Amino acid sequence: MTTPADRLTPDELRTLFLFAALDDGQLAWLAEHGRVEQRAGGTVVYGEGEAATCFFVLLRGTVSLHRRVGGDDVEVSRTDQRGVYGGATQAYLDDQVEQVYRNSMRAVTDADFFVLPAEHFAHALRSWFPMAMHLLEGLFFGMRDSQAIVGERERLLALGSLSAGLTHELNNPAGAAVRATSVLRDRVAGMRHKLALIADGRLDGRALQRLVELQEEAVARVATAPKLSPMAASDAEDAVTDWLDEHEVRGGWDLAPTLVAGGLDAAWLDRVQPAVGRADLESAVRWLTYTVDTELLIREIGDAVTRISGLVGAAKQYSQLDRAPFQVVDVHDLLDATLVMFKAKIPADVRVVREYDHALPPVPAYAAELNQVWTNLIDNALGAMGDRGVLTLRTGRAGDQLVVEVADTGPGIPPEIRPRIFEPFFTTKPVGTGTGLGLDISYRIVVRKHHGDIRVESAPGMTVFRVLLPLPTRRPAGTPGGG
Numbered sequence: 001m002t003t004p005a006d007r008l009t010p011d012e013l014r015t016l017f018l019f020a021a022l023d024d025g026q027l028a029w030l031a032e033h034g035r036v037e038q039r040a041g042g043t044v045v046y047g048e049g050e051a052a053t054c055f056f057v058l059l060r061g062t063v064s065l066h067r068r069v070g071g072d073d074v075e076v077s078r079t080d081q082r083g084v085y086g087g088a089t090q091a092y093l094d095d096q097v098e099q100v101y102r103n104s105m106r107a108v109t110d111a112d113f114f115v116l117p118a119e120h121f122a123h124a125l126r127s128w129f130p131m132a133m134h135l136l137e138g139l140f141f142g143m144r145d146s147q148a149i150v151g152e153r154e155r156l157l158a159l160g161s162l163s164a165g166l167t168h169e170l171n172n173p174a175g176a177a178v179r180a181t182s183v184l185r186d187r188v189a190g191m192r193h194k195l196a197l198i199a200d201g202r203l204d205g206r207a208l209q210r211l212v213e214l215q216e217e218a219v220a221r222v223a224t225a226p227k228l229s230p231m232a233a234s235d236a237e238d239a240v241t242d243w244l245d246e247h248e249v250r251g252g253w254d255l256a257p258t259l260v261a262g263g264l265d266a267a268w269l270d271r272v273q274p275a276v277g278r279a280d281l282e283s284a285v286r287w288l289t290y291t292v293d294t295e296l297l298i299r300e301i302g303d304a305v306t307r308i309s310g311l312v313g314a315a316k317q318y319s320q321l322d323r324a325p326f327q328v329v330d331v332h333d334l335l336d337a338t339l340v341m342f343k344a345k346i347p348a349d350v351r352v353v354r355e356y357d358h359a360l361p362p363v364p365a366y367a368a369e370l371n372q373v374w375t376n377l378i379d380n381a382l383g384a385m386g387d388r389g390v391l392t393l394r395t396g397r398a399g400d401q402l403v404v405e406v407a408d409t410g411p412g413i414p415p416e417i418r419p420r421i422f423e424p425f426f427t428t429k430p431v432g433t434g435t436g437l438g439l440d441i442s443y444r445i446v447v448r449k450h451h452g453d454i455r456v457e458s459a460p461g462m463t464v465f466r467v468l469l470p471l472p473t474r475r476p477a478g479t480p481g482g483g
Contacts, residue, residue: 006035006036006037007031007032007034007035007036008031008034008036008059008114009031010024010027010028010030010031011027013027013030013031013034013114014027016057016059016082016083016114017083018057018083018085022128026124026128029124030116030124033116033117033120034114034115034116034120035114035115036059036112036113036114036115037112037113037115038110038111038112038113039061039107039110039111039112039113040107040110041061041107041108041109041110041111042106042107042108043106043107044104044105044106044107045063045086045087045104045105045106045107045111045113046086046087046101046104046105047101047104048066048067048068048100048101048102048103048104049100049101050100050101051099051100051101052087052088052090052091052099052100052101052118053088053117053118054087054088054115054116054117054118055085055087055088055089055091055115055116055117055118055121056085056086056087056105056113056114056115057083057084057085057113057114057115057116058079058080058081058082058083058084058085058111058112058113059082059111059112059113059114060082060111060112061080061107061108061109061110061111061112062078062079062080062107062108062109062111063078063079063080063084063086063105063106063107063108063111064076064077064078064079064105064106064108065077065078065086065103065104065105066103066104066105066106067103067104073104076103078108080109086103086105087101087105087118088101088118088121088122089102090102091118091119091121091122091125099118174304174308177300177301177304177305177308180297180300180301180304181297181301183293183297184294184297184298184301187290187293187294187297188294207275207276207277207280210275210276211275211276211284211287214271214272214275214284214288215287215288215291218262218264218288218291218292218295219291219292219295221262221263221264221268222262222263222292222295222296222299223299224263225261225262225263226263228260233257233260233261236260236265237256237257237260238256239265239266240252240255240256240259240260240264240265240266240269241253241256242266243266243269243270244256244269244285247273247281247285248282249281249282249285249286250282255285255286255289258289258292258293258296259288259289259292261292261296262292262293262295262296264288264292269285272284272285272288326364326365326366327364327365327367328362328363328364328365328472329362329363329364329365329367329370330362331360331363331365331370331395331402331404331469332356332358332360332395334367334370334371334374335354335356335374335393335395335404336354337371338371338374338375338378339352339378339393341375342375342378342379342382345379345382346382346391347382347386347387347388349387349388349389350382350385350387350388350389350390350391351389351390351391352390352391352392352393353390353391353392353393354392354393354394355392355393355394355395356393356394356395357395357396357397360395360396360397360402361471361472362472363402363469363470363471363472364472365450365469366445366449366450369445369449370445370450372441372442372445373441373442373445373446373454373467374404374406376439376441376442377406377442377465377467378391378393378406380408380439380465381406381407381408381410381463381465382408384408384410384411384463385408385409385410386410389408389409389410390407390408390409391406391407391408392405392406392407392408393405393406393407394407397471398468400470400471400473401452401453401468401469401470401471402468402469402470402471403466403467403468404466404467404469405464405465405466405467406464406465406467407462407463407464407465408462408463409461409462410461410463411460411461412458412459412460412461412462412463413456413458413463418456418458421439421456422439422440422443422454442454446467446468446469450469450470451470452467452468452469452470453467453468454466454467454468455468
């Protein structure tokens, strides 16, 4: 039972600036429903994330407010001003928002508080200040809706930028496939013409069979042709051109690059004349050149289509199309898909290093949202480095947590702003280039949705954002599953 010493009188309450304008009836109501409580120095008055049950007003002593930022406990303010308050400051919103403490309060010295239960604080505000309640609710939900809209725009801007890069990446192999298909059509037409010349009766069946065997061998050599350096390729083309000129094959300079690209050299061409005879040598060589060129074009089309398929697969992995929102995923697949989406945005002088621990198990996660985290962290790293540097993606294990690190070699984050980087709307980017919600979104996805943590270490030349995700716990052998 509360004793009179545990309470303040209406006159004592009037000395607190928060209650100075209240009338006698309101002060009497507060005196009846509130109580005085003591906290020893060094103890926690209330903790961030706990259910918000009380509203605290400082009567005596020194207190400090703290926030969890990137896994670290950061002191936001410290004061001994009588009448300052904290705790269940959003109790007036009732069940419209989650009623938890938004920060932590600690007693630096022994301290006394006037404590009002959250439900009484909410009743007083709603009953005594109805107009103010409407204004406060409008302000609160307006700010929350604005943050949600700007956050969605942040996602759309990132997606738009990555989509432009993906379109550019798709355009290259698609254009290559179209060009190769057009050239292939001409080569096939040329092969039909040469086939008519070869098969007009001048070649007997045996010679034609030997030519077909050479054709099959040429196709096989294309598949295993070595990749020559520019100097080696030039020397090989000169040698083949000389052979063609010596054997009176016209346009040898035009045929030689194709033959060399297919792995055919002068020594191999020496086998053609004995097979078909001198009179039909040029037609046979051109036939074989068309064969090699056709095979090279088909391989080029195949490579282009494979690249397109790979890019589409990476885009589906990134966007998680046709997949359940919550699933068991390999973070390496997500990281690689995000890098593919960023390929067009990564400057030529930025080197990407992957240091993956592939022994890590898959983790249950909201994959598309984790991709948003990787997008934000990689985009910030690239922005910090500019046109030159090293972007490192590293995975590992720390106890029962999976660790993903995104590191850059940029100038680092100044110590004075480091505690604020996860705050909504805080940005160091120029006006118009950043909303300040990228890291706030990342923090909420990792911490609130995945029950993990996100931390940062920074010094000039090396900044590391470290994401920690809970690893799935193994069920002991013989333990029955839940129903």
